[in-house]
Amino acid sequence: MKLDTLIKFQNMDRRWIFLGMGIAILLPLLFPITLSFNIDERVQSLYDSVEEVPAGSTVFISADFDPASRPELEPFFRANLHHLLRKDVKFVAATLWPSSPPLVMPIFEEITAEYGKEYGKDWCFLGFKDGKELAIKAIGENIPETFPTDIKGNKIADLAVARSFKQAKDFAMIINVSAGFPGTREYVLQIQGQYDLKIASATTAVSGPDYIPFYKAGQLTGLSAGMPGSAQYEQLVFPDGPREGERLMATQAVNVLNVGHLFIIVLILLGNIAFFVTRRVEEAAP
């Protein structure tokens, strides 16, 4: 192969790569292939820890994600709500991200309505609180002081599901759906050790490797990372497949990753082959 061709190839306009990436994402969506997958031990552990929560008890959900992380985390979030509600577990939810309330409130309302759950009695959403680590510390310390009212303006003392819980340790467990900062790391650092809390985390793929040490050290009872984690959790919660008229979004999307990853690997290999051949030709040249 000629040297200038190789150099041209290595320096090609990156818009061709963008086009290739676009095709690698669109094609498997238009012509889906469905491959089965195994369940990670960490996701199984997360599922089992939720299974162990007794019926009638209450968990604290911290929904800390935004529209950008929806594809990775919303499928888990939805499946988790189904998992909790069909076990007759109540929940009190809050968020540390300002763009989360408009995203999660409709999902809460949609799924709780399916199970006939009543707001204030079976679930409530306390809304957003700024302050990052301080907010988490405050949740560990004193929830009624931190959230005097819920997102609808109701006093927390008037909410049957929330009024008897003063601190994070009073809940059966904490489920943190976390897209970044503030999120799981801050929950673990600030209150998990101090109050010996049971925390399970669903996080984006980018943060997954960071939280594995927390899981291995027992600071997290389970960990779901990225879209594959959400897909695996969907499989555990819906072992018979999606309900009629619905889709399992992560399960559908995870197979697209096959082609996407393959494309990236091919790019890396081609880039390296071109690099080494160029270097050899240049070294051999007089």
Place this chain on the structure above:
Amino acid sequence: MRSTIPLVLTFLVGIFMVGEYFIPHWRYHQWTAVLLEWGLILAAAAFLLGLFNLVQVNLPKVMNKEEDWGYKLVMLVSLVGTLVVGFMGNTDRLSDGQAYKWLFDFVFVPLNATMFALLAFYIASAAFRAFRARNLEATVLLVAAIIVMIARVPMGEDLPLIGEKLPQFMNWIMDVPNIAARRAIFIGAALGAVATGLRVILGIERSHLGAD
């Protein structure tokens, strides 16, 4: 005086917050809850200060028709529009049919999500152009990345010969070298954070107070 009071305050508040971890007495925790609430409110106010600064910087540019003033006008109009529909909606702002909710579902969500979706394309470009196995370290990084990329997707488990062992090897990478490296980083960062925290509380670090 202008430096002394903030330094004394830093010391007292810092020590008080450190004490929260060690002192279990309920009266002490009543007061830490109060301080934490003040901290939340101040953190929120700092965001508002940023908003004020944004308007302070961009409004004169629009008024004087400086470069890109049209875009800045669009930004300010979007900001004011969102504030208006948000305050008008009040506690019902997240209900169906509200303009605030419409703006979130059909303007904020696609813009926010697509901004981050662009990264998929740039990571492909970066992988092609920059990811070179120039030495042993880079080769190890590259091989680990490829193993994880193949093993993390359903296709990886179906590969002939290596399909069974590949996810196990990937899990080994995540459970052993990854944890070793992350723990080293966490320990180093923790020591740094403790040192910096102590420096701030003891008044050795004063950069947050600005110049005298």
Place this chain on the structure above:
Amino acid sequence: MSGIELVGAWVSIFLTVCVLSFLYDDNPVYKLAEHVFLGVSIGYGVIEIYFGVFKPNLLDKLMNDELGMLQRSLSIVPLILIIMLFSKVVPKYSWLARIPIAFIVAAYAGVKLTGELNANLMTQVAQSIPNLAEVWEKHGFWDWSADGAGVFSSLFLVLGLAACLLHFYFSAPQNKAMQQISRFGVLTLMLSFGASFGYTVMGRISLAIGRAQEMLGLDRSAEQVAQIHPRTASLICILLVVGYLVAWRRKQGDDYTPGN
């Protein structure tokens, strides 16, 4: 779906295509979308901060007659601190802002100190010291069924951790033996960063998949797809934006230099 929601669905797809046009080049359509995003996102932040923090934790408490005198008085303190913080915009009184800043910085320093010490330092170090006898009994030297757990992996973890920590020790010159150990630490770091890169690729592609699912209508029910026609909408929006980009590029003529 109502008419306004239908319009919204098309606006959503149009804005998606506007942002994606950045892949071609930084262009006016993208800039417009970017500035709308900036304005709207800051607006959302302010609204949620007001309803999430200021109203319940400050204003309602100040105006609540049911609360005791002490509690209401305590609520005045953050109000005074906020006023002092905003004095930053007036150069003559900007020094007053040091007090609320000192408060905030000290509060964060205090909570971070104990949090990092406990969760990142002590717990992680404690978990890094394996009980080799127990590991040998449970997994032997190497156990494939437990993803490679065993004495080898436990020793690798401890030695890898120590080697990485030694690599981070920059304040003293390292002799030859230390350099070799440091190299092992670097290789351990590279394995970890390679795994991180793999996960990052997965995460980024997932975000793009989400957008593609919306543009193809795969995230909606059949009924909604029949009303919105997302694929038609996507095609029309792409044609509109491409048409604009062609016209824009022609207008630039010889002056055009690709920004990408």
